[in-house]
Amino acid sequence: MTPKKTWTLPVIAIVALFGVFGLYRHSASRKVLPVARTPAATSPPERIVSLAPNLTEILFALGLGEKVVAVSNNCDYPPEAAGKPKVGTFWQPNTEAIIAAKPDLVVTLWFEQQKAVADTLSRIGLNVWTVRIEEIAHLYTAIGKIGEASGCEERAEQLVRSIRGRMDELRSQFASAEKVKVLWVIQTEPLRVAGRDTFVNQLIELVGGENAIGPTVQQYPPIGTEELLSCGAEVIIQSAMVTGNIEQQQTAAEAFWSRFTSLPAVKNKRIYVVGADTMLRLGPRLPQGAETIARCLHPNISKQQSQ
DSSP states (O other), X not given: OXXXXXXXXXXXXXXXXXXXXXXXXXXXXXXXXXXXXXXXOSSOOSSEEEOSHHHHXXXXXXXXXXXXXXXXXXXXXXXXXXXXXXXXXXXXXXXXXXXXXXXXXXXXEOSHHHHHHHHHHHHTTOOEEEEEOOSHHHXXXXXXXXXXXXXXXXHHHHHHHHHHHHHHHHHHHTTTSOOEEEEEEEEETTEEEOOSSSHHHHHHHHTTEEESSOOOSSSSOBOOHHHHHHSOOSEEEEEOSBSSOHHHHHHHHHHHHTTOTTSHHHHTTOEEEEOHHHHHSOSTTXXXXXXXXXXXXXXXXXXXXXX
């Protein structure tokens, strides 16, 4: 069976997927309301459509799974989400299918394709909330606002406390650990990595790592051989390009990096291919992603704790 491509592809989509911080409500008049406070709906929504995997995960984590009547083709977690009716892809939502689902709440991400759909749905009077998330802290705000839009503020507060609490525990746990230089690879041909102005960098630093790449203009810059060899990466973490077959991708990654023997990560066989959904999906499973990174950076600490 051919492995399914993850929702994070194409690679540069990572930037577009999460956009910039903010959460706004579109009204039928297309007025954009401020993030600080949005008028509550007259009654909680009963039919919700989600157009992004991380938004779907948030809705299910808030206990709203039964109210989610349709999702984008890319929504695959939790397993129940994969069985929901589909309303087009992440990149090309099907406006007619969304309307046919008869939603009283549509939750979208802020980037060009979904914004155009959100504007269309708003003009015909549907209740559409559009969220921008780029940093970890913004996830907490977005969860709170989605809870507000769906009438479950208390559950949203509990979810935020749970995620924030675990992330704070990890930050404290590795605060005094020796810094490990990490090269986070988004794709290998051409070679493109996560820069410092990204939430991936936040995850690296949260668990005692340091980005091996210095400041860059692009968030996910391409790098050449000279910059690669001079970065001194002690650990290479590579995002899986397809779901499943991690072992096969691990073998391929090791073969690719074997030519760069001067890199400490290659010399010491510290190359890791990790599933992209928990790491690159700013949603409720983010602590699991951070824990996976921690195990890559500090295997000895992780082993001691498991004993």
